[in-house]
Amino acid sequence: MATSFAMRVSSSKIEKIRFNVHTLRMDSLHQIHASALVNVCCQNFCTYSRTLRACVGAAKLSSSACLYGDHKTSLMQAQIKKIISLPDDQPLAQGLPSASQKSVQNPTRLILIDGKAVVYRAYFKIMAKLQHGGHMHDASDDSDWVLTVFTALSTVLKTFELVPSHMGVIFDHPGLTFRHAIYSNYKLNRSPTPDTVVQSLGYIKPALAAMGIRIVEVPGVEADDVIGTLAVNAVKEGAKVRVVSTDKDFFQLISPNIRLLRFVQHGSGMVSFGLEEFHQRFDGLDPSQFVDVLSLAGDRIDNIPGVRGIGEKTAIKLIKAYGSLENLLKERNSVKGKIASNGLQADEGEALLSKRLVTLRTDLPPYIIPLTFKDFLYRPPQDKGEHFLRAIKVMGSFVEGQFVADLERRSKHIWLQYN
Known part of the structure; x- marks a missing residue:
């Protein structure tokens, strides 16, 4: 059911912004069924975040029907939920050690995974294989979400080849963000999340x-x-950080101690992307200048306007010549090229707005993210993986092949390393 969610936000300049979000998906099991008009006096982002959290938390939730109506699917889903679901008051990261426990192998290496990016990558990979036949021809018609979950889990397991001491998977929380308050059209051009991805997210989280x-x-x-805040804070504590994602917005985080792990275009591998690779791709610019490049070029995926x-x-040429967006706008009369010059004259406001939208927050306070580097210390589950292994075996009943055996073998090998 579509949900209309209107909100009016007043900034320190008493500027009123009103926007509507027509659809809010909570996860594969829940949707918001409420309409609300909230007046917020927002002196800063923190105040807005607290109010938004209270607003979303107060929304009435109700269970939705299974995305697939097949009776066998419904029974199998019920089995999986029973196996791997956790009580509402129990932390998702079941079996994590206390911060005082000693880490293994690389005591200061943190891997942060963009959860939704990994699931989307798995989904498109599976869809491509299903469309082109191949070894997926034995999968049943409604098993694409199972294959998506297994492929995403395989990607996460692959990151353990770096033997990190700390690991976390970060997902978008359903609902509005502070960027929607800044720009009502933020991500408005995106298509609805595919049902397969929505359903996969409902199982990948408890499985992880x-x-x-x-x-x-x-x-x-x-x-x-x-991810930006956790990465920067971890570096301050002496950690080396690797961020797993396809999102180019993370380029701005790159530093001597923060590198990206990006998926190769074909295949299941990942490549490391750091300062050297960034300098080669962006003609010697510093990663901190990437937000200036995006502010001018815009981003169609997130509906960032940029400069026409x-x-x-x-x-890239303009930022290399002028150093920053602000300096470029001050000297825009000296810019060569009629199209670029006219665009800067007409779209100064859009450029500055775009920079606010594309700049990642790396300074979120502890009451918003009450976690530190030590909280991500990895240890095998206390139940020796019993719940995880039972869950993938139930899901594996929908597909043929060695998917379950491969996941079981690799996960047991990892747990043995960390014991």
Whole structure:
């Protein structure tokens, strides 16, 4: 059911912004069924986040029907939920050790995984294989979500090849964020999340938790902001950080101690992307200048407006010449090229707005993210993976092949390493 959610926000300048979000998905099991008009006096982002969290938390939730009506599917889903679901008052990261326990192998290496990006990557990979036949031809018609879950789990297991001491998977919290208050059209051009992805998210989260991995969702902010804050804070504590994602917004975080692990275009591998790779791709710019490039070029995926007539190549040249968006706007009369010059004259406001939208928060306070580097210390689940293994075996009944055996073998090997 579509939900209309209107909110009016007043900033320190008493500027009123009103926006509507027509659909809010909670997860594969719940949807919001409420309409609300909230007046918020927002002196800063923190006040807005607290109010938004209270608003979303107060929304009435109700269970929705299974996305697949097949009776066998419904029974199988019920079995999985019973096996791996956790009580409401129990943390998702079941079996995590206390902060005082000693870590293994690489005592200061943290891997932060963009959960939704991994699930989407798995989904598109499975859809491509199903459309082109291949070894997926034995899968039943409604098993694509199972294959998506298994592929995403396989990706997470692959990151353990780096033998991290700490690990976390970060997901977007359903609902509005502070960027929607800044710009009502933020991500408005996106298509609805595919049902397969929605359903997969409902199972991948408890499955990861059953593996002993910390799962994090924070209301009012995006997973990107949570990852940015956790990464920067971990570096301050002496950690080396690797961020697993396909999102180019993370380029701005790159530093000597923060690298990205990006998926290769074809296959299941990942490549490391750091300062050297960034300098080569962006003509010697510093990662901190990437937000200036995006502010000019815009981003169609997130519906970031940018400046008309300026693409990525031109944006890189302009930022390299002028250093920053602000300096460029001050000197815009000296810019060569009629299209770029006219665009800067006409779209100054859009450029500054775009910079606010694309800049990741790396300074979220502890009351929004009450976790530190030590909270992500990885240890195998206390039940020796019993719940995880039972869950994948139940899901595996819907597909043929060695998917379950492969996941079981690899997960047991990892747990043996960390014992």
